[in-house]
Amino acid sequence: MSTATSTKSPSAGGIAVYNSLKPGAAVPFVTKEDGSVSWYSCGPTVYDLSHMGHARNYVSTDVIRRILMHYFDLKVNFVMNITDVDDKIIIKARRKRLYDLEREKPYSAEERHALATAAFLAYANSNLPLLFEGSDAKLDETNYVARRDAAYGGVLAGGALATTLGDKPGDAEAKTKMHVANMDAAARGLQTGSIFDDAEEILLPYLDSLYKETIDTSDQTMFTDLTKQMEQLFTDDMDALNVLPPDTITRVTEYVPQIVTFIEGIIAKGFAYEANSSVYFDIDAFEKAGNTYARLRPESKNDKALQEEGEGSLSKSLAGKRRPGDFALWKKSKPGEPYWPSPWGDGRPGWHIECSVMASDKLGEQMDIHSGGIDLAFPHHDNELAQSEAFFHRPEVGEHSWVRYFFHMGHLSIAGSKMSKSLKNFQTIQDALATGYTSRSMRIVFMLSRWNDGLEISPDMRKQASSFENTLDNFFTNVKARLAEAGVASSIQKLTLAEAEDKAAVNNNGSGLAGEFEQAKADLDAALRSSFDTPGALQVILRLVRNANVSMSDANADLATIEAVARWVTKIVGVFGLDPNAQPPYESSLGWGPANPTANSAGGGGVVDPKVAVQPYSGVFAKVKGDVAALGLTTETALNTLLAELRPDVEFVALEKEASAAGGQYDIEQLALPFLRAVSQLRDELRRTAVNADNKDKKGAILGLSDRIRDYDLVELGVQLDDQPDRPSLIKFVPVAKLVAAREEKAAAVAEKARLKEEAARAREKAEEEKWAKAKVPPTELFRSNTADFSAWDAEGLPTKLADGSDVPKTQAKRLKKEWDRQKKLHDSYIEKFGSA
Structure with missing residues (x-):
């Protein structure tokens, strides 16, 4: 039966999702008849570099978005905001300006030291009060370390603060460590005199407390310069992670x-009030x-700490609220803060109102999906909902529903505390990509956990992700090599996934790999319908690939079905965003490209000059051909016939013409195959010649x-040859770095084996020397030198008296006689070998 229809996008019906508005079991995801989905995602507050916690949020969001668009074929309208005015931005930009002025x-x-000392004490008093307990001496850089260890040594060693419930450290301990690190640096700066280099983190808040009201904020460039720079860096990070814009x-x-x-609309409906030039939302009304x-x-409705956090650090002095829970829609700007005109006076927007206005402007009075990190659920998202539903409230209709589905991405944590800019316990995305991660490996790690679950990356999880990536790497490489070997892969007549499945369906009856393939498609569909269960989906892919590998090891493997499996897996990893080189609908290629592509990355298709592109391959063929001829094996008929008849350039020209006629889309790997097959044939014949x-x-x-x-000429081209008994070597395209690493590992293993062999030989030689040195001693002299234990010996050298003059006990005498006999036998063999002692 034909399976081509299975490649069509499945119906979006039957999807269940976790919806924070309806906690508990997943609920049906009901889409509009036209398949459109409106989605608003809370974007970044751009005041610092993005870190792995942001990557977890935005990559997980991207995976869901891609599944909806490219698997379920829904039309997603995705809106994201950039928060470019916020307490954190104001504070950072203002402090930087003050710090630059101070320098x-x-x-x-002496004046610099006095300034830093004042900042040192102020910072400690605000953030590390235990430093002042148990001593009347003034805290300074000379006694700081001892007092630090006495007050916070337990926390620094991994323990919990006395104020922490239970004994597991978390955010409070992470924050304490951050403050200690800042004080450590400042103490060093005070001792060395490098005040502005080492004491910056304590100087920033101190200078802000002294001079913040003196800054002229009518010139907002101090804020916009920061936010534009950080927004661009955020965009660069998202591009590097293959997150769709x-x-x-x-x-x-x-x-x-x-x-x-x-805000005026909310006031008009009676759900907000003005007080002291600020406007607050009236929760009671x-x-x-x-x-x-x-x-x-x-x-969390009455959680004072969360309420204060939601209002922002610069809002503590705002007055006029009727109730503690009421939150600011408009904040009166104080000296040192940016401002805009309003009916209530110069001020700036509250944090929550921003998203309400922007989302409503782009998506109307109801959207399908609103998403963000779980830490935003309260108060940010709850306040967004309240003020938006207040704005759209119509008494005759009843309670308004502004969002249909709320998706909250789980935290990424480190040692029990969430990864956070404010805690400074984060690894930036840039650093992660520079020190071991690729966009693909990071995405796989995140996909190993459900998007709405908390995640703490462990070495085991990294290993699991690496295993998945390597398994698929090897699978794609082996399938392409088998297809090339069988002559069924062509850069000209690429199959679509549908065509591959049709081809595979001709001779199968739904059993074996074909049956496993159909089951895998059903299982993956079920996983994605179960609230985008990516861990389950990855397991389905892994199981199918392992089954296909087993099938491929058979000499009579069903290559048509294996190819269909490989093209399907290619499509799914493309849907997930695991191939940064791929484009939807992901159905005309086989395998994935480099994990971190660059502008110079080759591979896939593309408009290139084929003659230039294959020069490295044709060059290696010419070199190998010349080196084989130089061996002078004139009597080897088969080898010399091969040298004379090989014409890979003729096959290349034919492929080039065919590709040109098909639109000029060249697959360099396929165009290189004629030259690589020729090199492989020469090498195979060399190996046969060597036997005789x-x-x-x-x-x-x-x-x-x-x-x-094999190990050098082809490795430098990213080509691996697998020797096969009684068959031509299998040609595989593998990243050069991977082949070089394997070659070096092999060389290191050979060197280690040689070292161990040499070491064993030396040990044997030493043992042999020691053996004959011992054998050289006559048995009559074996015990005579041991005057510490014996005092008399018989004529044959056997002890008769112990050191104290008593007779040697009979049991000991028997043991000594056996040892004497062994030495005699050994000495006799020495005499026989060397002639005399």
């Missing part, structure tokens, strides 16, 4: 007039009108050339 002042060394990006600073209008507040996290070589030197020269071709 320019003509301080003496949003369909629309919104920025807070571009929406201030709309925010003011939106909202609930009395029949609405629900804190729908996502009702248990009539002298050792000739055989050594032949095998040396054969090994060089």
